[in-house]
Every structure is written in C-alpha cells, then in structure tokens.
Amino acid sequence: MNRHIPETTPEWLRNLLFKYGLDEGILDGVPAHSQQMPSAPPDFSNATTDISGVLNRLAETLPHDTARSPTSVDWGDKSVAEPEASSSAMDELLASLRGVEEAAKSAEPAEPEPPVADAPDWLDETSAEEMPAVPVFSEPDATTSDDWLADLSDSPTDDTALTDEVPDWLMDFSGDEASVLSEPTPVDAPPEASPPAEPSAPADDDFAWLDDIVADASSPTPPAVSEPEAAADAPAQPLPADSPSPPETEDWDAAWLARVAEEYPVDPALISAETSGESEPPAEPETVGADEPTAARAPVDDEPVLTEPDVPDWLDNLRSVVDDPAVETPDDAVDTAADVPEESAPDDMPDWLSQVSAEPEALVDEAVDWLSELRGAVDDAVEPAADVAETPKESALDDVPDWLNDLPTEPDSLESAAPDWLGDLQDAVDDAASETAEAAPPDDFSVAEVPDADASEENLPALADVPDWLDDLPIEPETLEGDAPGWLDDLRGTAEEITPEAVEPLFDDFSVAAEGESVTMADTAPSEVEPAGDAPDWLDDLRGTAEEVTPETVEPLFEDAPELLPTEFNFEAIPETESDELFTDASIPIEDEPEVPEPAATEPSFWDETPDAEDLFADDPDAFALDVPDWMGALDLDAPDDFSIDELDEAVEEIAPEEISDEMPTEPEEIFAADEPPAETEESLFDELTALADKTPSEADASEPAADEPPADEPFSVLRQSSPGLSSGTAFKSATGMEAARDFYDIVTPSPLFPGAPSVPPTRSRVGRLVQTILSLLFIIAIAVPLFSHFDRGGFPLxxxxxxxxxxxxxxxxxxxxxxxxxxxxxxxxxxxxxxxxxxxxxxxxxxxxxxxxxxxxxxxxxxxxxxxxxxxxxxxxxxxxxxxxxxxxxxxxxxxxxxxxxxxxxxxxxxxxxxxxxxxxxxxxxxxxxxxxxxxxxxxxxxxxxxxxxxxxxxxxxxxxxxxxxxxxxxxxxxxxxxxxxxxxxxxxxxxxxxxxxxxxxxxxxxxxxxxxxxxxxLDSQSVAHLVVMVLLLVGTIAGLIVKYGQESE
Amino acid sequence: MDTIGLILSVTLTLMVLSYIFGDNPLFKLAEHIFVGVSVGYAVLVGWYLVINPALFQLNPDAGAFNLLTKFPPAILAFLLIFKVRPNQTRIGGVLGSVALAFLVGVGAAAAIAGALLGTLIPQTVAVAGLDLSAANPAYADAPAFWLHNQFLSNIVVIIGTVGTLFYFTFTHRPQGALSGFRSGFVNFWAGMGRWIVLITLGALFANTVSARVALLVSRVQFLVDGIRTLAGG
Missing domain, CATH: 3.40.50.10160 (MTH777-like)
Structure with a gap:
C-alpha cells in the first residue's frame, strides 16, 4: 500500500485541526492520492476518498473547541493569535490583499502576482541565495508570512517591496505564468459592492469554501451570495464596519476543482451537520447559521458559490493556472504526465524545483555524494525501527527531511549514486510520474485526497514540514521506517519544548560552535561535516524548537542517561548513552572543533618531564611495559569500550597515591605552560604510547596526533588511553572536562613544595633538650637553696x-x-x-x-x-x-x-x-x-x-x-x-x-x-637568686650564640 | 585529710614541673586536672553565688519588685541558651542574639564611657600637667634624689608619649615646601617612639619573667615546705 507521508502540514490545515482539538497526526495514514511529481500535477482520477470525507470524519469523531468559532480559519500561529481576532484580521488582510492584487494586476498586467497570501509557510522561508541547488526549508513562520503580507497590503503599488517579499520561485514566473497570473480575476461583486458592515460570513467557515468548491464544480461563475443570505450567515462577531468587504464570489472555480467535486462528491448532510453545529456545543456563539451551508449547498448543481475570503490567494493563482488552456486537465494528466512534466511544473513549483527537474544530473553531482555519506552515517547510527513504525504517529517516516524529498526526479541518475532509501523514494517518484495529472492541484488538497480506499485512521502518519506536493509521493512505509533514525524521533519529540536555558549546558560541554563544524564525539558520528546553512528542515526544527526546552522536557531525552541532567554535564556518561549519538549524528555545529584526533596517539608532554622518562624509553621499546608507572599499568588498557572514567578513578585511587609522585612531576599549569613539545624522548615516547594505545580496540584506528595539539590537552591523553569510551578530546577541552581532569591530576599527584619556602627547621636535638633540662633543674635548685638555708630566718640576711x-x-x-x-x-x-x-x-x-x-x-x-x-x-x-x-x-x-x-x-x-x-x-x-x-x-x-x-x-x-x-x-x-x-x-x-x-x-x-x-x-631571697641566675644564663647564652655565629661565618 | 591534700598538691606540682623533661602524660594529666577543677569550681560559684541568689532568693524588702527585678534577667539568661550552638536555627539565633545584644550593648557603653572618663581624658590631662620645674610646690618636701628622679621621669614620659604617637603616624610622604622638614621631624620623633616602644616591651617582658619567677619560687617554696611537713620536719 502506498502511503503518503507528508512532512509538512499546511498552516491552514493545522489551524483547522487545532480548532477541532486534533493533532495534525490525524492526517497521518490518509491514503495517498496519486503520486505527484514535482514537475507534474497530481492525478485525481485514482482518488477514492475526497476531502469532504476527511472533514466529515473530523466533524463526527472529534470534539469541537468551544472556545473557537467553528467557522473561523486561523491563518496565523494558533498558539499566539487570538482565534477570532486572528481570523477576522486575516480575513480582512486577505480581502485587502485581494484588492491589492487586483490593483496591481490592473496596473501592471504583465507582472506576475505571486500567491503570497496563502503560500505554505515552508515556502516563505525558501531563499534562493541560500540554497541555489539544494533547497533548505527552515522553520515555518506564520508571523513572517503575515508581515510580508501586511507589507503587501500596505504598499500595493510598491512592486519592489512586493517582489522582495514574494518567494523567488514565484517571482521567477515568466511568460505564460505571468500571463496567467496577470489575468484579471473575475469578481462578480467588487469589494465596494458588499455592504461595508456586512460580516464576511464565509470567512469564518472553514468548510464553506470547500463545499463551495464541491458545489461549484460544474458552474464556472458562481453567483454572489445575496445580501440577505450573507446577513443571515453573519457570525456573532461581525467584522469592523470599515473593513473592506471581500468579493463575495468568484468565477475562478477551476476545471480541476470541478472535477474534484465531481469525483468526490460531498455529502451535504455531513457538511450541513458540520456547519450547522450539530456536532458542536450548542452554545457556540459564533457558529455559522444553518443558512450558510444551505446557501453553499443550494447551488451545488447549478450555482456553485464560493466566497472570496475563504479562498486562499494562492488558490486563486492556481485557479488561474488551471484555467489556462495550456494546462491539461487531470484526466489527461495520466497520459501526459510522463511526457510533459516540465511544462506543468511551473504552475505549482518553485523555480529551483524546476531546475531540479530540468537538470537532475547536476543535482546528483552536487548532492548525492554528501547525501550518500550522510545516509551511510544514519544507517550506521540507527538501527532499523520496524517496531517503532508500527504506530503511525511514531513512525520515523516523517523524519525524512524535506531536502531529501526534494531529490531530483531522474531515476536513472539517482539510482547509481543515491542510497537505497533514496532509490525507494525514486521508485515512488517513478510511480507517481506515471499517474500524475498535468494540472497541479493546491497543495492543501493533496493531503486530503486519498487514493487508497483501505486507508484507516490508525494508519494516519504524522505530518511534518514536507512540502505538500512532495507529500504525495507514495513511499513504502517499511522502507522509510527502516531508514529513519530512531534518535531523530526522540529528538523531534523532545525538542518541541526545548528552551535555550535548558539546552545551553548540554551544548556548552559539546562546544557549540561555528558553522561548518560538527561534533566528532562518538565513533558512530559521521565524519562528514554538514554546513549549518545547508541543514535540512528537521534540523532547523531541532534548532528552532530548542528554544523551548525545559528541564522537564529534556528528561525524556536523557532517559537512558539521567546523570546528564544536572547542570554540570557529566561527560563520563556520554559514551554509554545514545545522547552522544544524538548530538554527534545530528551534526550540531561545534565551535572551534575541527576533527579531533584520536587521543590514543596524543603525546603527554608531562611524561617527558619525569626525571627518568628518558631512561624509560631510551633504547628498548619492550622495556616500556616494565617501566610504565604502576598506577598506569594497573589500568585496564585492554578494557572494552564500556570502560568508564569512574572505574579509572577507582583504580587510580587504589594504586596511585604512593607511586604516582615519582611519575607525575609537576602541577598541570607547568605542563600547560610548556610552549614546546617534548624534545628528547618524544619519538620513543610517542612510539610507546602509540603501541599502548593500539591495545584498545577503539584506538586501533586512531589517527596521528595533530602537531599543533594544545599542550593543555596532553595530560588527559592518559585518561583517554585508559578510557576507550572517551575517544574524543571534545569533552576534555570543555571547561567541565578540564576541571575534572585537573581534579584527577591533583589527586594522583602530591602537592609540591614552594621553591622559596624555607625548609622545616630541624627538631631540637637530644643534646639540646638535655642541656635545657639540666639548666632548668639548676635554676630550680638555685631557687630552692635560699628557701632551705633560711638566710633571713637564720639571722643572716643578705x-x-x-x-x-x-x-x-x-x-x-x-x-x-x-x-x-x-x-x-x-x-x-x-x-x-x-x-x-x-x-x-x-x-x-x-x-x-x-x-x-x-x-x-x-x-x-x-x-x-x-x-x-x-x-x-x-x-x-x-x-x-x-x-x-x-x-x-x-x-x-x-x-x-x-x-x-x-x-x-x-x-x-x-x-x-x-x-x-x-x-x-x-x-x-x-x-x-x-x-x-x-x-x-x-x-x-x-x-x-x-x-x-x-x-x-x-x-x-x-x-x-x-x-x-x-x-x-x-x-x-x-x-x-x-x-x-x-x-x-x-x-x-x-x-x-x-x-x-x-x-x-x-x-x-x-x-x-x-x-x-x-x-x-x-x-624574695629565692627570687633574687633566680634573677641572678637568669642574668648569668642570658649572658652565657648570648656569648655562646655569638661564638657559634662567628664561628660559622669564619668557616 | 590535710596530709592527703598536701600529698596530692605536691604530686600535682611535681607533675606540672615534669615539663622540664618535655611534654609527658603526667604534665598533661595535671594540666587537665587543673583546668577541670577550675571550670568546675567556676560553675559552682556561678550557680551558688550568682544564679541561685538572683533567681530564687527573694529580697524580703523588695516585695513585688522582686518579680520585676528577677524576671527580665531570667529571660535574658534563658535566651543565652540559644547561643550554645553556633549554628542555631533562625529563630534560635534571633532569640539568643537578643540577650547577647543586650550584653554587648551595655558592655560597650560601659567600656567606652569608662575609657573616656577613666583613661583617655585623665591620662591626657596627666601628661599635659607634668611640671618639669623643680619649683613645683608638690615637690617642696621631696628629697633631691626624688626631684631628679621625678624630673627625669617626666622627661621620659613626655618624650615617650610624643615619640610613640609619632611612631604610629601612618601618612604618605609629605609634599610641599616644608615637606623635607616635616618628614625629618616626623621621622625623628617616630624613631624616638620606636625606641620607647622597644624599651616598654622589654620592661613588660622583664616584669613578666619576674612574675613567672615569683610563681616558680612560690611553687618551689610550697614543695620545700610540703616535703618538710611530710618528712616530719
């Protein structure tokens, strides 16, 4: 079963789903309609389910958001804009834009008017100068689109400003396209014809214009909605009185839309039930009245009514394209799609896609190589996720980036260079080419067109940012599921609420850096560096959504590595988790982090500073094993990859204290301060350390150490050698890693004495202590003698x-x-x-x-x-x-x-x-x-x-x-x-x-x-004697001290 | 009983004097006994002579005034319990600080006032009132030796006071026209003060030695008298 896995949900459809409380994943699994080649319009002939079915199913099964008007279409950001206000403002804006377009077309008929108003957001971000060959779709930004739309409405005559904002591929329209777009849009009722205060009732109805499409299938000129009907359809919240009233009807209903309506008839009952609010809360104040769907259904057979505000502008343009007799109808497209893809491409395709179609060979040359390498890295890093793909919403199919979907359409050129999954994609493209209709329908319709009758709700895949016209590619889900990396699912799922504060500590340790550089952390990381500017959409999503990460949302990302959650990044746990794969394979730009050589070959400079280092590795390399410090030799150098720093620390703490002092010479600062690499024993030491590093499997293929390896990193090479899991020097070069290494170094090395510090004075000798004791005893005896003699008491006072x-x-x-x-x-x-x-x-x-x-x-x-x-x-x-x-x-x-x-x-x-x-x-x-x-x-x-x-x-x-x-x-x-x-x-x-x-x-x-x-x-006698003794001792001591001093000076 | 006490006292004295042969367990034991007995004695004195009379012995003449005079000190004394541990809780620290603040505040006020009125001002006046003339009536009946001695003493006091004050003059190098003179003047008197300080410190040390020698003599005399007593002499 071919399934259509669109990566991007159109903004309007997303808003529509949001209004009904649905996730956009509801569209996942919608049986794909006919495959659509970028250069060919889709074929509606094989569609078995129409959009009405989908919408009706939505209306029947899903609860309505009572806080929002069921008839309003929020064209802006659903999370930001007020529903009603946004709808009204957008309607007003679109109405004004309609007037602007008409004015511009009337002024410059030859100037093509891009379908800017309702262009998909991903098209807004397309930049010709950024991606000349391979397109890059960045984060959809409804606000940006609104801005340039607002600019258009503010300065309708400013063509320069207009062209600056309009996507390039639209501006590249020429010739026929221009003529098509320059055709004045027939409007039955001019804006001024409508009552100024009359609310644009259909503008608040999401499905009315779709019903109109269906109803208007056979009528090229739908009549305008009568004023009473419009008044009856007026929502509870009217538009401002001075707001320009959009044209009520148009005769733009294209032939292909008519055919759509014919092939996929809408059940009026369902639509009526939907629009009349039967499935909605009865208290909905902004529910469109029951007359509106009646007004929309009444002319199904004869008067298809479509109100202007409900129709995106780009649909207008597309309608004009469809009206072009040069464009074939979908019925004919089946036969002609394979023959004339290029002719039909410009109608709904950016110019770069036209280039892709026109020059597939060039694209293959430019993009296939690195795509293949990237694909290879992904295949290595990601194990097949067949079980993951069982649930459609968890399918990894939507992880296929847009730029991969934009692959050239030449199967022959791709087959030789593109990876398998691209080949599958190409096969799907080939299948689509055989069924593609010439006229390109609107993108948003393609999502709802379900060619496969077996489609069920549970097979709805998640939608992403894939351009809609690429969504139609029928891709075998099993194939893509196997190709999509699982970590991308995790990344996508958890990155939606990432904030810079939460991500910053993570990226700090990984040294987020300039463009053109990537993390080379794990062995599974691809060596190819992907420029940041060429990052696909899914990476842009990651980067953009990373601004909303909270610690809580990050936790799922680190379920396997909870120790990474603390603010201080624990780099020791990186190799044991898949987070390293995440960050490495995701090619997160890293600042100043070129390819880091394997640490096994890094030469620890401090080794040369050991007193006997030269003797250790002088002649006999085999003696190295014997001369290796015990603490280092005790380390399990042949340990498997899961050998962690914790184990290393434990081993060192047990072994190192006494023996490390002779091996580790000085403080790390002294080593870091060394400007020159080790001199004499460098070669022998290098050989020995290389041999030592070869014992570890992960370092067997270690590259030569860079000559300009920072000296500050050298002390940590010992750690790297002992810890194969830490094969990259990135962690050590981070502040945390450096601090941890310094702590380790301080533990295993003794505290050095200051050079100028005085030596510890020798303890008093036994002779000195004996002399002191004798003098003390003599002093006591001298005191006691007068007490015994009783000089005064004996009548002999002195x-x-x-x-x-x-x-x-x-x-x-x-x-x-x-x-x-x-x-x-x-x-x-x-x-x-x-x-x-x-x-x-x-x-x-x-x-x-x-x-x-x-x-x-x-x-x-x-x-x-x-x-x-x-x-x-x-x-x-x-x-x-x-x-x-x-x-x-x-x-x-x-x-x-x-x-x-x-x-x-x-x-x-x-x-x-x-x-x-x-x-x-x-x-x-x-x-x-x-x-x-x-x-x-x-x-x-x-x-x-x-x-x-x-x-x-x-x-x-x-x-x-x-x-x-x-x-x-x-x-x-x-x-x-x-x-x-x-x-x-x-x-x-x-x-x-x-x-x-x-x-x-x-x-x-x-x-x-x-x-x-x-x-x-x-x-008093004893005290007097004691004073005398003290004076004598002071005199003798002073003389003795002088004699000793002069004696030492004379010597 | 007296003999036991005498023997014990002599033994403890000898244990202390055993420090002549270096630090030893006997000295440590005597030291600990001395400290322990002193602390225990102080606790008992504090309880029997201070706390118990202040809290539990009412003044019959005071009547109800006893409650007012005894309750606040009792509260403050109780609050000091919270300062037993240095890392008290916030509330405990605050409560203990109340009594401690009271003690510190009152003590500081008394000390400052006493220092001003009892030391600073009287000493300044005394130095300023030194009479270097022999015609001072206070010295009328003094012998000549006393007069010469007092005159010399006053000279020393003046020189010593001025010099010591200059010695503790911490200023940067003077600038200006008379900077050289000022520098020389300050340096001269600072030098004099330095010598006065040195002599004073020497006198303090000599007096300390004399005091400690007197203590030693006292202990030796106790030993001699004790041994005589024990020997029956």
Whole structure:
C-alpha cells in the first residue's frame, strides 16, 4: 500500500485541526492520492476518498473547541493569535490583499502576482541565495508570512517591496505564468459592492469554501451570495464596519476543482451537520447559521458559490493556472504526465524545483555524494525501527527531511549514486510520474485526497514540514521506517519544548560552535561535516524548537542517561548513552572543533618531564611495559569500550597515591605552560604510547596526533588511553572536562613544595633538650637553696637580697597616704582579681595588704571579678585572720559582668545588696555590715590583680560614683607583669598606691612594726637568686650564640 | 585529710614541673586536672553565688519588685541558651542574639564611657600637667634624689608619649615646601617612639619573667615546705 507521508502540514490545515482539538497526526495514514511529481500535477482520477470525507470524519469523531468559532480559519500561529481576532484580521488582510492584487494586476498586467497570501509557510522561508541547488526549508513562520503580507497590503503599488517579499520561485514566473497570473480575476461583486458592515460570513467557515468548491464544480461563475443570505450567515462577531468587504464570489472555480467535486462528491448532510453545529456545543456563539451551508449547498448543481475570503490567494493563482488552456486537465494528466512534466511544473513549483527537474544530473553531482555519506552515517547510527513504525504517529517516516524529498526526479541518475532509501523514494517518484495529472492541484488538497480506499485512521502518519506536493509521493512505509533514525524521533519529540536555558549546558560541554563544524564525539558520528546553512528542515526544527526546552522536557531525552541532567554535564556518561549519538549524528555545529584526533596517539608532554622518562624509553621499546608507572599499568588498557572514567578513578585511587609522585612531576599549569613539545624522548615516547594505545580496540584506528595539539590537552591523553569510551578530546577541552581532569591530576599527584619556602627547621636535638633540662633543674635548685638555708630566718640576711631602704620608704609612704589616713572601722572593698594560676605571686601580696588593712583597724569586704577569685579570698582570709570573718572580714563573692559589675557597685545600695558567700545573706542584713550601702561609704577600694584589664576597670568605672567624684582612695596591688599597665594610673594619681609583686609585698612586710618575716620576704631571697641566675644564663647564652655565629661565618 | 591534700598538691606540682623533661602524660594529666577543677569550681560559684541568689532568693524588702527585678534577667539568661550552638536555627539565633545584644550593648557603653572618663581624658590631662620645674610646690618636701628622679621621669614620659604617637603616624610622604622638614621631624620623633616602644616591651617582658619567677619560687617554696611537713620536719 502506498502511503503518503507528508512532512509538512499546511498552516491552514493545522489551524483547522487545532480548532477541532486534533493533532495534525490525524492526517497521518490518509491514503495517498496519486503520486505527484514535482514537475507534474497530481492525478485525481485514482482518488477514492475526497476531502469532504476527511472533514466529515473530523466533524463526527472529534470534539469541537468551544472556545473557537467553528467557522473561523486561523491563518496565523494558533498558539499566539487570538482565534477570532486572528481570523477576522486575516480575513480582512486577505480581502485587502485581494484588492491589492487586483490593483496591481490592473496596473501592471504583465507582472506576475505571486500567491503570497496563502503560500505554505515552508515556502516563505525558501531563499534562493541560500540554497541555489539544494533547497533548505527552515522553520515555518506564520508571523513572517503575515508581515510580508501586511507589507503587501500596505504598499500595493510598491512592486519592489512586493517582489522582495514574494518567494523567488514565484517571482521567477515568466511568460505564460505571468500571463496567467496577470489575468484579471473575475469578481462578480467588487469589494465596494458588499455592504461595508456586512460580516464576511464565509470567512469564518472553514468548510464553506470547500463545499463551495464541491458545489461549484460544474458552474464556472458562481453567483454572489445575496445580501440577505450573507446577513443571515453573519457570525456573532461581525467584522469592523470599515473593513473592506471581500468579493463575495468568484468565477475562478477551476476545471480541476470541478472535477474534484465531481469525483468526490460531498455529502451535504455531513457538511450541513458540520456547519450547522450539530456536532458542536450548542452554545457556540459564533457558529455559522444553518443558512450558510444551505446557501453553499443550494447551488451545488447549478450555482456553485464560493466566497472570496475563504479562498486562499494562492488558490486563486492556481485557479488561474488551471484555467489556462495550456494546462491539461487531470484526466489527461495520466497520459501526459510522463511526457510533459516540465511544462506543468511551473504552475505549482518553485523555480529551483524546476531546475531540479530540468537538470537532475547536476543535482546528483552536487548532492548525492554528501547525501550518500550522510545516509551511510544514519544507517550506521540507527538501527532499523520496524517496531517503532508500527504506530503511525511514531513512525520515523516523517523524519525524512524535506531536502531529501526534494531529490531530483531522474531515476536513472539517482539510482547509481543515491542510497537505497533514496532509490525507494525514486521508485515512488517513478510511480507517481506515471499517474500524475498535468494540472497541479493546491497543495492543501493533496493531503486530503486519498487514493487508497483501505486507508484507516490508525494508519494516519504524522505530518511534518514536507512540502505538500512532495507529500504525495507514495513511499513504502517499511522502507522509510527502516531508514529513519530512531534518535531523530526522540529528538523531534523532545525538542518541541526545548528552551535555550535548558539546552545551553548540554551544548556548552559539546562546544557549540561555528558553522561548518560538527561534533566528532562518538565513533558512530559521521565524519562528514554538514554546513549549518545547508541543514535540512528537521534540523532547523531541532534548532528552532530548542528554544523551548525545559528541564522537564529534556528528561525524556536523557532517559537512558539521567546523570546528564544536572547542570554540570557529566561527560563520563556520554559514551554509554545514545545522547552522544544524538548530538554527534545530528551534526550540531561545534565551535572551534575541527576533527579531533584520536587521543590514543596524543603525546603527554608531562611524561617527558619525569626525571627518568628518558631512561624509560631510551633504547628498548619492550622495556616500556616494565617501566610504565604502576598506577598506569594497573589500568585496564585492554578494557572494552564500556570502560568508564569512574572505574579509572577507582583504580587510580587504589594504586596511585604512593607511586604516582615519582611519575607525575609537576602541577598541570607547568605542563600547560610548556610552549614546546617534548624534545628528547618524544619519538620513543610517542612510539610507546602509540603501541599502548593500539591495545584498545577503539584506538586501533586512531589517527596521528595533530602537531599543533594544545599542550593543555596532553595530560588527559592518559585518561583517554585508559578510557576507550572517551575517544574524543571534545569533552576534555570543555571547561567541565578540564576541571575534572585537573581534579584527577591533583589527586594522583602530591602537592609540591614552594621553591622559596624555607625548609622545616630541624627538631631540637637530644643534646639540646638535655642541656635545657639540666639548666632548668639548676635554676630550680638555685631557687630552692635560699628557701632551705633560711638566710633571713637564720639571722643572716643578705643585704643584696633585701628590699632597698628607698623602696621600703616609697611603699611606706604610699601606704601611709592611702591606709594610714583611714579611720578605724572604715571599710575597704578589696577585689581579688586573680586565679590560682597567679596565686603564688599575689597571695603573699594579698596577705600583706589584708594584714595592713586589719592592722589599720579597717574592715574588709572582699569581692572578685573572677569566679576563682572567691577561693583566693577564702585562702587569704584563712591565712590571715580566719577568726575575724564576719566581723572584720567578709567575702561577698563573685561579681559577674566584668566592668559592668564594677559599674554596678557604684549604684546606690549596690554594696549593701552584696551577699555573703558563706551564708548567702545580704550585707545590708548583717549587723556588722548593714551601714554599708554604697561604694562611697567605703574608705578604700583596692584591687589585687594579675590582670591589667581589671586594674583598668576599677579605675575607669569608679571614676564617677552616683554622679559624683569618688570619695574613697584607690589602691592596686598587682603582679609584676601588670605593673607597666598600672603605673600610668598611679602616676596620674588615679591610683593612690601601687604595690607590685613580691618586692612590694616584702617591702610591705618589712615596713610593719613587727618586722616579722612573711612569705613574701621568704620568697624574695629565692627570687633574687633566680634573677641572678637568669642574668648569668642570658649572658652565657648570648656569648655562646655569638661564638657559634662567628664561628660559622669564619668557616 | 590535710596530709592527703598536701600529698596530692605536691604530686600535682611535681607533675606540672615534669615539663622540664618535655611534654609527658603526667604534665598533661595535671594540666587537665587543673583546668577541670577550675571550670568546675567556676560553675559552682556561678550557680551558688550568682544564679541561685538572683533567681530564687527573694529580697524580703523588695516585695513585688522582686518579680520585676528577677524576671527580665531570667529571660535574658534563658535566651543565652540559644547561643550554645553556633549554628542555631533562625529563630534560635534571633532569640539568643537578643540577650547577647543586650550584653554587648551595655558592655560597650560601659567600656567606652569608662575609657573616656577613666583613661583617655585623665591620662591626657596627666601628661599635659607634668611640671618639669623643680619649683613645683608638690615637690617642696621631696628629697633631691626624688626631684631628679621625678624630673627625669617626666622627661621620659613626655618624650615617650610624643615619640610613640609619632611612631604610629601612618601618612604618605609629605609634599610641599616644608615637606623635607616635616618628614625629618616626623621621622625623628617616630624613631624616638620606636625606641620607647622597644624599651616598654622589654620592661613588660622583664616584669613578666619576674612574675613567672615569683610563681616558680612560690611553687618551689610550697614543695620545700610540703616535703618538710611530710618528712616530719
């Protein structure tokens, strides 16, 4: 059974189907009518099913879109334009175009007027300069067509503009065609004859004009629709009042249309049911009234009525062609088609097709070669899809590109050069040539003409962009199904909603590039590069529809490779999926990606940088196997093609860490920075690596590496050698591949030391550590000896170990100023701001201070800004006068908050709110301390601190108490380490007294009238000895260091 | 009990001093014990002396005012729990930040005010009020040594203060007519300040050494006294 598999559904028919909620695939499987050669009109004699049958079936079986008028024809993009508005606007435009054409024809009768208004979209995109020999049909663009149509209507007299927009093949009409087109179209009723406000009822009817065709089969001059009828047929949405009313009728009804009507009579009942809205929702407001089909059916026998707006302009032109007596009727075409194909071709054929018909040999020379190669690549890449073709809608037949359908018609010339499937196509063409009628019917009719009575709905194939006149080619579906690549089906199915955002990551990794270049990714990819400008329609569809891809729609494309879906392209999975075939066989242009040589022969430059690389491959090539790094040798170089990078990574991670350091010399950047190829061991290394690469099947036929191979790619050749699946360098040259390779390189190579980095200082020798230990012990012994000797206690005080009289006088003077002036029972708030870490130094000092205060008759309230200071208070109080706790001494505990705590003590009543750390009672509740409410009630505030901050806090935060200047004296007993920080406050008299360290404590002890030696005085001897030892050691150490230094310099 | 405590203290002290022979487990053990005991002690002090009295011990004189004085600190203290983990949730971070903001804000205000009133202004006034003349009535009764010492000290303070300030002058190379003079002036005083800084750092280090030697002496004295006690001496 010959089936007609058109690739392009006419826009108007697509819109028509869309209006009825149908997919254009409904037309798939419509039994083909007579075969149509590009140079010959189709034959309608063998048609067994007429268009009315198809339309009636549509009307009966399919639901109507209630949102659209069943009588409107949306000539524009169905997804963009408003249905009614578009229809009305298009009708208006067509009407105006009719007027424009008439005006142009009247002005220049000899100028052919192209059938621009309703020309198929694929013809709009035809460009003579782009495809001089082999036509390329790009994406149909209704908007573009509308534009140039609008231009035509706007500037009816501008012939130049008109010819610029009109397809070239239409402009190439000459002679007879021009005369035919220049014939004034007989119009029964001029536009102005119609009422301006009268809506063009037939314009909204899709089938009315078809019915008119049928009804007008026998009448050359259909009468105009009467005004009442038109008014009755007026749709619910009238046209604008000022819109030009199209001519109501024409006498253009061609003879061939009449014959069509005769042979395929329309069932009036079906049409009536269709147009009257019986099968439609009753609430359809724009349904054509029942009178309209009546008006259309009434003159079936005698007055075929066809309203102008329903007829595409190109049908007008074709009608004119048919009216030409030079054109034979379809009845005669059966006999004459084989003889006069060229004569009938120009009527409905672009000029380039005429050239094809006229010079098939030239076309064969130009196109067959690369077509054959492409066909060969497709055959290699695609397995027969017989099962796929079982479902008509999934048939791969519609994947045959247009340009393949446009093959030359000379069978003899094609048979020798074209592939088999082209031969089948040619056979179909031959069959069609024997049956082709001379007069070419409109393209859109050809779809509906079904010569095969066995046609059924389930055999309807999908429609594509094949020119309609080529749709008539009877092609064995089995043949084409086997030829169509399955991946093209996937591509076509998923590419309909592709968007650039979704496709971009994919193409980034494949380095989409300039024209004339293609991906050479997989082994199945054809080596032939197809220029982008010569891409057939189905590739243009792919490219055009790729703008609507969404991640969701891409998923079906990568069902076999879900790992490709993440944004970061996983090139490792490419060889394992058919996506690589998709991208490679589809000949997607790749930027700057010439033929990439097989990586097996690529020379890794870093190999030469290995210290012993030259020795490795010097003389004995056989030694290579032994000298190959272990990690590399462990790689399965004979692995099958499915060896993946993952396996490689695993193998390397297991093997490489210790051994790779000797083989991989430096960072990749150093390798990349190498401008020159490896010098000395290049040849031997190349031979060895080539031999190594020959072990892998995919690299057996590897080509020679390019001399100008980028050095940056060389480190990855190792990966390629180990991974036959990654036979192309494309992935490595992408950013992702490069990054992955760098990661791999970083893993298998150790981090190099910086050249200028200082070497790690040697650890201290055992002798040094021994000396250090001995000195430490001696230091401790020197400290302990005075403690055992009890020089002071034994009555043999050493003068140089005692506090100087001047120092004793200074401390005595300060204490006299601060403490000596205090009255008995005066309160001293002493803050113990030190911890056990400094207890050894400050506890003697604290004890001396507390004794001094108690000796003065003062009471002591101890606080602490450190939690551990509470214990220090207890220790001091227990050491000084534990019996006086509660009466003369009290521990108020820890004051949290640091400076805030000090600040809070300056508030009124803050001191009385303190609690005894032992009993928890407030000082205000204790009889001995109830008189103390705030800080100004104290006579002295002292801090015993080993922290410079606490010294500062007490000065800073007590500078203002209750808004007034403090009335109490301030004293600081600090560690020797804090003295430099506390001294300025003493010099500025912010602290009235400052006692520092053991020396101050010893001076304080010696200043007591009892002259008893305290712990500070006992420690002072040892501290003095320690200071002496420290000075000696510093001197000795300095001298020794100088000796060693000068000794090394002298050497 | 005292003997056990003494033995334990002596043992821990010796374990710490074992660092003379290098880092060893005994030193590490003593170090960890010291840190652990310090932290534990601080926690107990905080609970018994701060948290418990502040939250659960009412002031009989305050009456209803106890609720107003104890409830806000309790809320703020509770919110600090959300800052235990650094990666809190958004809500937890906000809640914890409330208490933390309160602490930081109040602390910053107190610190700034105290620094201005207690350090910056008084120190500036003190330096500016230095009297280099011996006729100062404050020094009327001072001995001659004191006067000479104080006079020299004031000179050092002035030079040191000015030089240190110039030392931390970070400006680009002066330009103009007196650029050379300015450059020389700044460089001179910056050099003086540099030496003052060096001497100050040396004094700090010497005082630190003296403090640490005092600590060592204290520990050695403890050991000597402890051994004597344990030995029955």
């Amino acid at each position: 003068p140089w170990l005692e506090p100087s009289p001047a120092e004793q006088d200074a401390i005595r003077s300060e204490l006299q100023t601060v403490v000596g002036t205090q009255l008995p029972d005066a309160v001293a708030v002493v803050s113990f701001d030190y911890t056990p870490a400094t207890e050894g130094e400050l506890t003697p000092l604290a004890m001396a201070v507390v004794r001094k205060l108690l000796g003065q008759g003062m009471r002591v309230i101890a606080v602490s800004l450190d939690p551990e200071g509470v214990g220090m208070v207890t220790a001091v109080f227990d050491a000084v006068a534990p019996e006086k706790y509660g009466s003369r001494l009290i521990n108020a505990g820890y004051l949290p908050g640091g400076p805030i705590a000090v600040r809070s003590l300056t508030a009124p009543g803050a001191v009385g709110a303190l609690r005894d750390a032992a009993s928890g009672e407030r000082l205000s509740s204790l009889p001995a301390w109830s008189s103390i409410k705030d800080l100004n009630a104290a006579g002295l505030v002292a801090t015993i601190s080993a922290n410079a901050d606490t010294v500062r806090w007490w000065v800073e935060q007590t500078s203002v108490v209750g808004g007034d200047a403090p009335t109490f004296a301030r004293m600081a007993a600090v560690s020797a380490a804090v003295e430099p920080f506390a001294r300025p406050y003493r010099d500025s008299n912010q602290y009235n007294a400052l006692i520092v360290g053991i020396n101050g404590a010893a001076a304080l002890e010696s200043a007591r009238p009892q002259k008893t030696l305290g712990p500070a005085s006992a420690m």
